[in-house]
Amino acid sequence: MARPVTTRAALDHRPEPKLVGPITTRIRSLRPSLSPTAARIGDAVLAAPAEVVGLTVTDLADRTGTSVGSVVRFCQDIDLKGFHDLKLRLAAEAAPHATASQQPGGAPANTIETVLRSAVTGLEQLPATLEHHTLLQVAQELRRATRVLVAGVGSSAPIAMDAGHRLRTLGVHAEVLTDPHQQHLAARMLGTDGCCLAISHTGQTQETLTALRAAGDAGASTIGLTSYHRSPFTELCNHAIVAGATELHGLEATASRLVHLAVIDVLVALVTDLDPTAAAQAEQLYTDAVAAHRV
Numbered sequence: 001m002a003r004p005v006t007t008r009a010a011l012d013h014r015p016e017p018k019l020v021g022p023i024t025t026r027i028r029s030l031r032p033s034l035s036p037t038a039a040r041i042g043d044a045v046l047a048a049p050a051e052v053v054g055l056t057v058t059d060l061a062d063r064t065g066t067s068v069g070s071v072v073r074f075c076q077d078i079d080l081k082g083f084h085d086l087k088l089r090l091a092a093e094a095a096p097h098a099t100a101s102q103q104p105g106g107a108p109a110n111t112i113e114t115v116l117r118s119a120v121t122g123l124e125q126l127p128a129t130l131e132h133h134t135l136l137q138v139a140q141e142l143r144r145a146t147r148v149l150v151a152g153v154g155s156s157a158p159i160a161m162d163a164g165h166r167l168r169t170l171g172v173h174a175e176v177l178t179d180p181h182q183q184h185l186a187a188r189m190l191g192t193d194g195c196c197l198a199i200s201h202t203g204q205t206q207e208t209l210t211a212l213r214a215a216g217d218a219g220a221s222t223i224g225l226t227s228y229h230r231s232p233f234t235e236l237c238n239h240a241i242v243a244g245a246t247e248l249h250g251l252e253a254t255a256s257r258l259v260h261l262a263v264i265d266v267l268v269a270l271v272t273d274l275d276p277t278a279a280a281q282a283e284q285l286y287t288d289a290v291a292a293h294r295v
Contacts, residue, residue, distance in 0.1 A: 033230035122255035139270035145195035152199035171282030180207035190220035203231025
């Protein structure tokens with residue numbers, strides 16, 4: 001039975017994502033959609049969250065060259081009641097321990113520690129930022145679809161390839177295309193029984209957005225995996241998974257790749273749970289195929 005096509009009006013009136021996870025992660029994920037004034041306030045909060053806990057609303061306004069009203073509006077823009085609510089959230093997520101080094105570079109030990117800490121922080125924060133209902137819906141769409149197009153370019157291409165490979169081992173008819181023209185053509189041919197899983201760290205990659213839009217126009221289910229709320233991705237998708245906006249001094253994209261791979265692992269596990277028999281049969285075919293290529 002063909003899946004009913006979700007109208008643009010329905011997408012435009014979807015509820016805002018609920019506030020989950022660390023507030024600093026929320027600020028980073030919403031930053032691209034904030035006004036210049038709100039973004040300046042957000043940057044100040046991210047630069048010294050512990051200090052902001054001890055400031056008054058007037059202090060933060062003076063520090064950022066804005067107004068008290070602007071600070072309050074910023075808090076509301078990130079789905080908080082006001083400045084006091086912001087301070088409570090910042091205090092609650094204050095790190096329980098201090099780290100010796102915050103900047104990559106210098107001694108090799110510092111670089112190693114910083115990169116690994118960024119990765120670990122992103123993975124630790126992931127459970128609190130994911131919406132379980134959305135993940136289950138996505139898994140159901142992937143299992144239901146007669147054909148799944150996995151789209152991603154640049155640094156998201158390896159993640160897309162991994163996702164396609166993992167889904168094929170479960171018996172999902174997944175196709176991975178990283179060439180923009182091929183992505184676009186394949187997306188237009190999906191139909192109402194198809195599904196497009198698009199991956200983009202920023203949610204603003206034009207080539208992937210084109211494929212996502214074409215898939216939606218063809219009536220296919222559209223899924224987006226990105227690091228930012230209120231991005232073009234989240235506006236186009238039937239189902240948006242937002243994860244991976246953790247940042248430690250320029251290592252945001254690095255940590256997000258690991259987080260996105262972890263999300264793929266979660267989806268693969270959920271798809272397996274939906275039809276364990278089909279997954280087991282497909283995995284056996286995969287095992288036999290791989291064995292044929294070993295000495």
